[in-house]
Amino acid sequence: MYGTLYLIPCPISDRTEPWDVLPAANRAVIDALDYFIVENTRTARRFLSKAGIGRPIDTLCFRELNEHTAAGREVEELVAPLLAGRSAGVISEAGVPGVADPGALVVAACHRRGIRVVPLVGPSSILMALMASGLNGQSFAFNGYLPVKPPERARAIRSLERRAAAEGQSQLFIEAPYRNAKLWAQLLDVCAAETKLAVAADITAPTELIATHTVGEWRKRAAPDLNRRPAIFILGI
Template identity: 50%
Template sequence: MASLYLVPNVLAEGDWQSVMPATVFSVLTSTKFYIVENIRTARRFMKQVNREIDIDSCTFYEINKHTRPQDLPRFLKPLEQGNDVAVISEAGCPGVADPGADVVRLAHQKELKVVPIVGPSSILLALMASGLNGQNFAFRGYLPVKPNERSRELANLERKIKASGQTQIFIETPYRNNHMVEEILRSCAPSTLLCIAANITGENEFIATKTVQQWKGKVPDLHKQPVIFLLG
């Protein structure tokens, strides 16, 4: 039976084999149909895994914020015709904080086989390394951009932490990371724990958990770096 494979991508530059299983090699080598966020970066990742892949013989469908819902059934036609299809994330695991979930949902509706492949998730790796509550946590995606709205949302997250001990996880556009940290240090209580996890699995990986008070004056420059923030 043909499968919709959910293929993870690396989080940082380096040897893909250090963070993913050999299954990735076999799937990318044998599959001819791909659903990806960005064709150029997907092709580069495939060549990194196996230089012998004939990229020009592969068919790519892009799924991103510009993709219309009515386009998704066409992406799954090869699967319905008995061909394996692979979904490749831009970074990390497909369907987690990326648009891949939409096509996976449709595959289930069509009763097609979905196969997730083990790979790095910056959200889970950051949670593992944070020392914060891993029994009860929530991923919030992006917080509001406007300062007043963001400040109110941070206060709301602190209330959830106090009420249930639930770890709050969120991300920010890389060029706004420093502004996010400034807002956290300004808005949150001195005793609130903040974990900053940057460049996970990369050469310059940085992960540290301190109270808001302890972070003041000691935050590294996070501009244009991939960062996960956790509050607890």
């Protein structure tokens, strides 16, 4: 019998207690596991400690799967214990594994091997931002990070804006928190006044900010403080 791969969400914000945003049913799954495939060992250990896992943290096995992990042999090594019957939990640094997250590599490997994959319920910043934006939730695309260089980023913004206008599809993207202010300034400079722009920062944290206005309206307002705050941006109509 193969083991089972559980996708374990964790809080989006490190200022949020796990059981304030996670269903109680997740606790039994977490307590039953001793093997975890994680994006960052220190972050995962802290999450499991705050979650009150029933086993001593030092008895658990942690293997990292992040942007430095090469697809192929390294991923197959992570899956090997499941083939031997040991179940595993995948934990991202924040939110749900496998979405905008390297956890998808091990999930794909499990599907190739016929290993059962079970997603657990938990917060996704992408979906929560879209839920609260008032923009089109029937058709949307997550575009990850935009280019860093201003000319290339401006072209990417215009392309997303055109797609939002032509297809009515909400366009979601993110930026490194320390570059949020530069992205915001360029969005207001590049986009048409009638384009809608939503921003969702610090989702689920006490400092949560979620607001949607047209670009023209945003230009009349004081810029939101987005410096070093994890945020989702959405363009729509």
